[in-house]
Amino acid sequence: MAAYSLNINNKIFQVDVEEDTSLLWVLREHLGLTGTKYGCGIALCGSCTVHVDGNPMRACAMPVNGLDKNQKITTIEGLSENGDHPVQEAWIEAQAPQCGYCQSGQIMQAVALLGENPNPTKQEIKAYMNGNLCRCGTYLRILKAIELAAGKIAAKT
Amino acid sequence: MELNNQGISRREFLKTSGGVALFIGISGLLPHMISCKNNKEVQKILEKHELTAWVKISEDGQVTIYNPAAEMGQGSMTSLPAIFAEEMDADWSMVNVEFSPQESDIYGSDKWSASNKVMLTAGSMITYGYYSIMRQAGAQARYILMHSAAEHWQVPIGDLSTAPGEVINEKDNKRIGYGDLVPYLTMPVSLPEFSEAELKDPKNYRFIGVDRPRVDIPEKVAGTAKFAIDIQLPDMLYGVLERGTIHGASPTLHNESEILGLKGILKLVPFDYGIGIIAETLEQALAAKKLLNITWGETTASGFNSQDCYEAYDKIASGKSAGKVITNEGDIENALKSASKAFSIDYKNDYVYHAQMEPLNVVAQVGADGKSAEVWVGSQQGFDSKLGIPDYLGIPAESVKINLQYLGGGFGRRSMTDFVLEGTGLAREVAPRPVKLIWTREDDVSYGAYRPLTLQRLRASADASGKITGFSHCIVGDGGHLVASGIGIDYYDIPNKYAEWREVSEGIRLKHWRSVGHGPNKFAIECMVDEIATHFKQDPADLRRNLLAKSPRALATLEKAISMSDWYSSLPENRSKGIAFLERSGTLSTGVCEISVDRSTGKISVHHFWSASDAGIIIQPDNVKAQMEGGILMGIGSVLKEQITIVDGQVQQSNFNDYEIMRMADIPDSVETALIESREPPRGVGESGTPLVACAIANAFLKLTGKTLRHLPFTPERVLNALNS
Ligand code: FES
Ligand code: FES
Numbered sequence: 016m017a018a019y020s021l022n023i024n025n026k027i028f029q030v031d032v033e034e035d036t037s038l039l040w041v042l043r044e045h046l047g048l049t050g051t052k053y054g055c056g057i058a059l060c061g062s063c064t065v066h067v068d069g070n071p072m073r074a075c076a077m078p079v080n081g082l083d084k085n086q087k088i089t090t091i092e093g094l095s096e097n098g099d100h101p102v103q104e105a106w107i108e109a110q111a112p113q114c115g116y117c118q119s120g121q122i123m124q125a126v127a128l129l130g131e132n133p134n135p136t137k138q139e140i141k142a143y144m145n146g147n148l149c150r151c152g153t154y155l156r157i158l159k160a161i162e163l164a165a166g167k168i169a170a171k172t
Numbered sequence: 173m174e175l176n177n178q179g180i181s182r183r184e185f186l187k188t189s190g191g192v193a194l195f196i197g198i199s200g201l202l203p204h205m206i207s208c209k210n211n212k213e214v215q216k217i218l219e220k221h222e223l224t225a226w227v228k229i230s231e232d233g234q235v236t237i238y239n240p241a242a243e244m245g246q247g248s249m250t251s252l253p254a255i256f257a258e259e260m261d262a263d264w265s266m267v268n269v270e271f272s273p274q275e276s277d278i279y280g281s282d283k284w285s286a287s288n289k290v291m292l293t294a295g296s297m298i299t300y301g302y303y304s305i306m307r308q309a310g311a312q313a314r315y316i317l318m319h320s321a322a323e324h325w326q327v328p329i330g331d332l333s334t335a336p337g338e339v340i341n342e343k344d345n346k347r348i349g350y351g352d353l354v355p356y357l358t359m360p361v362s363l364p365e366f367s368e369a370e371l372k373d374p375k376n377y378r379f380i381g382v383d384r385p386r387v388d389i390p391e392k393v394a395g396t397a398k399f400a401i402d403i404q405l406p407d408m409l410y411g412v413l414e415r416g417t418i419h420g421a422s423p424t425l426h427n428e429s430e431i432l433g434l435k436g437i438l439k440l441v442p443f444d445y446g447i448g449i450i451a452e453t454l455e456q457a458l459a460a461k462k463l464l465n466i467t468w469g470e471t472t473a474s475g476f477n478s479q480d481c482y483e484a485y486d487k488i489a490s491g492k493s494a495g496k497v498i499t500n501e502g503d504i505e506n507a508l509k510s511a512s513k514a515f516s517i518d519y520k521n522d523y524v525y526h527a528q529m530e531p532l533n534v535v536a537q538v539g540a541d542g543k544s545a546e547v548w549v550g551s552q553q554g555f556d557s558k559l560g561i562p563d564y565l566g567i568p569a570e571s572v573k574i575n576l577q578y579l580g581g582g583f584g585r586r587s588m589t590d591f592v593l594e595g596t597g598l599a600r601e602v603a604p605r606p607v608k609l610i611w612t613r614e615d616d617v618s619y620g621a622y623r624p625l626t627l628q629r630l631r632a633s634a635d636a637s638g639k640i641t642g643f644s645h646c647i648v649g650d651g652g653h654l655v656a657s658g659i660g661i662d663y664y665d666i667p668n669k670y671a672e673w674r675e676v677s678e679g680i681r682l683k684h685w686r687s688v689g690h691g692p693n694k695f696a697i698e699c700m701v702d703e704i705a706t707h708f709k710q711d712p713a714d715l716r717r718n719l720l721a722k723s724p725r726a727l728a729t730l731e732k733a734i735s736m737s738d739w740y741s742s743l744p745e746n747r748s749k750g751i752a753f754l755e756r757s758g759t760l761s762t763g764v765c766e767i768s769v770d771r772s773t774g775k776i777s778v779h780h781f782w783s784a785s786d787a788g789i790i791i792q793p794d795n796v797k798a799q800m801e802g803g804i805l806m807g808i809g810s811v812l813k814e815q816i817t818i819v820d821g822q823v824q825q826s827n828f829n830d831y832e833i834m835r836m837a838d839i840p841d842s843v844e845t846a847l848i849e850s851r852e853p854p855r856g857v858g859e860s861g862t863p864l865v866a867c868a869i870a871n872a873f874l875k876l877t878g879k880t881l882r883h884l885p886f887t888p889e890r891v892l893n894a895l896n897s
Contacts, residue, residue: 036455044410044454049402050395052580054529055613059828062529091395098394106393110385110794113245113802115392116399116529116580144836148828150529150581151245152805154839156798 020084023048024093032079039063039074042090050091050119054148061147064120065090071127091119094126101171102126105164106157113151121147125161134165226256226272226309233337233351235262238272240279240302242293242552243388244579244586245802246858247795250386252302254379254791259310259372260317262350263337264379269387274574276557281305284555291553294587294684296757296856299791303854311366316357321348324356336378374851383794388578400577401610403535403548409438410454411598411609412461415446415619418821419681421468423447434460441601448598450607458612471821472679478625478818481678482520485627485648488674489518495646495674498659502668504631507642511633515704518629519696521884523622523816525825526685527833530580531616534595537606544571545596550579552587560589561596583806584684588621617831618823621683622816624651628696633668638708640719642668645697647689650675651682658690658863661697663723663755680818686806687859690756691866695884698752698867702874712871713739713751716762725786725848726753726760732784732846733762747779750872752864757856759787763804763864765840767872771895774888776869778808781843785860788852796857800845803861809834811866815885 021028023046030045039056042048042065051074054062058076065074066089067082082088094100102125112118121144128135128143135143140161149157228236237256241248253269256262272279280289281301314334321339322329325346333340338349364370374380391397416423425431425447428440436456441448447464451457508514535548545561551574554560558572565572579586595609611619626649633642643666649655652673659671685691705715713734720727730753733739737749746768753762766780781804790796813832817824825831870881879894 032453033455033459040453040455043402044404047404049398049404052399052529053401053531053610055828057613057827057829060529060613094395098390098396103393107385107389110389110798112386112389112392113247113798114529114579114581115245115388115397118392119395122393122395141836141839146835148529148833148835150527150583150806150833152802152809152834153798154805154834154836155801155843157836158839 017080019079019082021079021082021088022084022086023088024090025087030079034080035078037075038065038077038079038082038088041079042074048090048092052116052119054117054120059146060117060120061124062117062120064123064147066123066127069127069130071124091123094122100126101167102129102160102164105160105167108163109156109160111153111156111160113153117147117149117151121149121157125157125164128161129165129168133168135161227260227313229350229354231351231354233263233266233349234268235266235350236268236270237262238279239269240272240281240291241298242550242576242579242582242586244293244550244552244582246799247386247792248293248298249388250384251299251791251795252306253387254384255303255306256310258377258379259307260313261334261336264384266337271576274553274557274576280557290555291557292555292587293552293582294584296759296858296860299854300758300856307371308366311371312363315364316360317350317353319360320353320357323358324348324353380789380791381793383792386795397578399530399580400535400548400550401530401533401580403577403608405535405537405606408535408606408608409450409452409602410457411448411450411595411607412457412612413443413446413448413594413609413615414461414464414466415615416466416468417618417823418468418471419473419619419823420445420471420679421474422471423466423468426465426467427463431460431463434463439601441598443594443597448594450598450602454608454610472677473818473821476678476680476818476821478523478816481625482627485676486518488648488676489627489629489646495672497670497672498656499669499671501670502642504642504644504668504670507633507668508631508644511641512636513634513707515632515634515700515707516629517700517703517882518627519692519699519882520627521625521692521695523625523680523818524685524810524814525617525620525622525816525831526581526583526585527831528579528581528583528585531613532585532591532611533609534592535606535608536592536595536599538565538596538599538603540604542600542603543567545599546573546575547592547596548575548577549592550577550582550586551589551592552579552582552584554587554589559592561592564593564596565600583686584688585621588683613828614826617826619681620816621681623685623688623691624649624655624682626655626692628692630696630700632700632704634704634708638704638710638715640666640704642666644670645693646672646674647693648674648676650677650680653689654682654684655689655692657688658693658754658756663726663760664719665722666719686803687756687863690754690859690863691810692884694752694754694863695866695870698754699870699880699882702750702871703880706874716751716753720753725850726755728848729753729760729762729784729786732848733764733782736784736844736846737764737766737780737782739764746876748872748876750868750870750875752867752871754863756860756863757858759785759855759857759860761785761860761864763861763868765865765868765872767869767876769873769876769891769895774891774895776812776873776886776891777838778840778869781840781868782846783844783861783864784846784848785857786848786850787857787860788850788854790847791854793847796847797845799857800861801843803859804843804865805834805839807862807865808838808840808869810862811869811884812886815887
């Protein structure tokens with residue numbers, strides 16, 4: 016066991032866990048930030064996607080001891096106060112989720128995409144989102160939601 | 173809250189003729205309405221649950237409608253309350269939706285079995301199962317509100333009407349909100365059972381056929397929606413099980429003391445088919461699981477090879493002994509003998525796995541005395557709405573409380589209770605501490621319960637003009653209804669029909685998988701139709717038009733799909749279209765896909781998919797479309813990629829590296845859904861899209877290449893083999 020200090024959603028959290036515990040278990044089971052989901056544990060489904068210093072990362076594949084306390088971690092809970100980030104709003108407009116389980120990860124991945132590329136083509140969206148699985152098959156609506164979100168963000172800036 | 177007897181005696185019970193009665197009781201501040209057949213049952217349940225009701229209205233006008241079905245993404249949380257709200261004339265902006273308690277006496281539907289009310293979200297049945305219940309209960313709630321307003325104003329009820337959320341007396345120009353009526357609620361002497369003509373005129377519908385944003389989506393987008401895996405309870409422990417990779421094999425553990433000596437490990441719990449571990453933290457439990465030294469016993473599945481068994485199944489299909497006959501109309505043998513052309517073709521399908529994104533899990537807590545239990549679970553419910561826990565623990569049903577959570581996908585897997593009982597078994601060992609049992613993805617794959625592998629021998633006879641005169645279908649496979657569903661072809665005008673199932677038993681765990689037997693069976697049937705059409709140089713859509721001549725509703729879906737896909741138009745090089753028709757869960761659908769094939773890699777791409785369905789009355793059109801889209805995408809992934817294989821009894825796949833499901837790069841450019849207008853009762857759509865896919869793709873492939881794909885999935889290797897054959 017070791018103590019770690021983590022900057023998550025602009026708050027400092029202290030946890031005392033085994034060294035190789037994944038960030039995913041730390042977030043979910045130790046800190047109760049359960050918006051980030053477990054789907055595969057081997058970085059193949061994207062359900063656990065969070066941002067580390069703005070980059071989309073798979074929390075299941077990040078041991079807590081590899082994180083620096085200055086790295087800024089953002090989870091779905093930290094994306095917006097009231098679930099009203101433009102990407103979240105676009106998701107509602109497109110009525111994208113079905114079961115919803117994959118959607119936190121999808122949204123975090125999409126926010127990162129639009130951060131890097133505010134006006135992606137369909138092909139670019141598909142390539143960037145390819146690591147995020149959705150068993151309910153909501154991909155067409157996710158694609159539409161990302162296009163909507165790009166429009167919303169462009170209109171705001 | 174415990175109710176005292178006085179609380180119950182102040183309640184009034186009403187019974188009506190036709191099954192659904194509505195009860196209103198005033199206790200404390202809030203009126204409650206519940207529906208039940210039997211007064212004694214109502215009383216019994218009220219003694220346990222104060223908040224059993226279809227609807228709760230509070231004085232601020234908030235209306236809570238209870239959803240009796242599971243929400244696994246199919247939209248029940250919106251569509252069923254919308255039906256209720258329609259007849260109640262609720263103001264949707266004031267409506268909240270909650271899961272009802274899991275009490276089938278009150279909240280069950282009789283559509284599963286006439287003698288027994290059941291809460292079960294499966295088979296795309298819930299809209300059909302609750303449509304009349306929700307309409308009737310909603311209309312009765314409105315009647316009570318109008319009756320109460322009539323008493324309050326001392327006017328005849330006939331003078332009153334409603335607008336969203338309020339009762340209106342047009343004569344005096346008076347209105348009162350539903351919430352404001354709460355203090356004046358009184359029960360009529362009897363409650364009418366409303367006939368179709370007395371229910372709302374469809375032209376005034378504000379909910380049925382009118383899209384309402386799904387109520388569960390905002391929290392799913394905010395990340396705050398609670399799945400069972402997200403539940404945290406004080407003092408909670410963690411559980412995992414090692415079940416091995418041979419289904420049903422029993423474990424012998426060789427290093428118990430070593431494992432128990434690990435930090436945080438509290439207990440090892442033996443099961444017939446696995447070893448359970450209870451630990452302080454999840455990561456401790458998972459680390460210990462990896463260190464277990466177990467040898468596994470022999471079982472039915474030992475030695476089984478899923479790719480070799482087809483040879484044996486072929487012999488069974490050729491054998492003299494008939495299996496269970498499912499259909500026998502006319503004289504199939506005579507039809508085959510006297511045919512101008514007879515066909516006999518085998519189709520095969522490998523096992524597939526559910527791959528719901530939320531791995532199985534449950535949070536369970538058993539009372540310190542072992543005499544009560546409470547679980548938090550994402551379940552598709554079941555014939556036992558207490559999920560088998562009362563029997564498992566030997567306690568009465570009323571001592572078990574099920575807290576239903578959102579399901580991170582079901583697809584049939586969550587209609588099993590294996591994981592629920594495992595969690596309960598672990599919790600019993602450490603009672604009263606709660607335990608969160610998590611299946612890893614690897615557990616979920618390798619100890620899955622798959623759609624059965626089958627071999628299907630189809631035979632058909634045709635006359636010289638190419639008219640099909642006989643159709644025979646023999647399935648060899650394990651799993652009873654799991655392999656037989658969808659074998660019927662009632663809608664096809666063929667005089668001689670025969671279907672049978674020949675049983676094998678391999679010891680592999682099997683379960684309903686989205687659309688059940690329809691996937692493999694419709695694949696075989698619809699491919700056979702195209703192979704016959706191809707032989708006679710007929711257009712496959714034209715042949716189906718003849719076959720469906722006596723089924724006008726089915727024919728309408730065919731014509732619609734033909735027109736929306738522009739079926740008869742010519743296509744660019746290396747593109748072709750395939751068509752399929754089927755019935756699933758009472759819904760009739762025709763699907764058309766457009767594909768291309770990479771002849772060097774064997775990769776099939778689906779570019780467009782069109783479907784036209786008659787699903788009766790459509791409650792929420794956009795949600796129906798979402799279900800069709802999702803079902804079709806899941807279908808494409810499963811048809812092109814998904815395959816569980818078994819070697820010497822051992823499941824070979826373990827995670828998304830070797831069990832690949834559809835990813836975004838492979839989605840079609842468009843999936844278009846048309847819904848045929850209908851006033852028939854609503855039927856199921858969640859499973860209608862999936863089974864259209866295999867046959868539509870194989871038929872497009874046949875048209876494009878002249879070659880047949882007869883074994884699911886159509887992996888690149890199989891496609892290349894077909895191309896080179
Ligand atoms: S759980 Fe991390 S990628 Fe699947
Ligand atoms: S919405 Fe269910 S897995 Fe994506």
